[in-house]
Amino acid sequence: MTAQDRTIVGKKGEILPKKPLREVSGINPGDEVIIEAHNGELIIKKIFSVEEALTMPTIATGTPETIEADIKEERELQEKLTNEEH
Secondary structure (H helix, E strand, O other): OOOOOOOOOOOOOOOOOOHHHHHHHOOOOOOOEEEEEEOOEEEEEEOOOHHHHHHOOOOOOOOHHHHHHHHHHHHHHHHHHHHHHO
């Protein structure tokens, strides 16, 4: 989900995101964030605590060896499919 809103930078340079933006991003008072500056933009990213990270869904499992084997198997399958098409 993406959300955006307009706000005005305060006299001391502070930027205060409104509640809907904080809710979507999961950023709460006291959280640590990383701020990246690019030409004309700031990107704010939440730094998750270990406890938060442990509750996140697993997106992959395995050892480096099994992952490499999976990649090799997928590459061979894609090559076979490509050769069959031509």
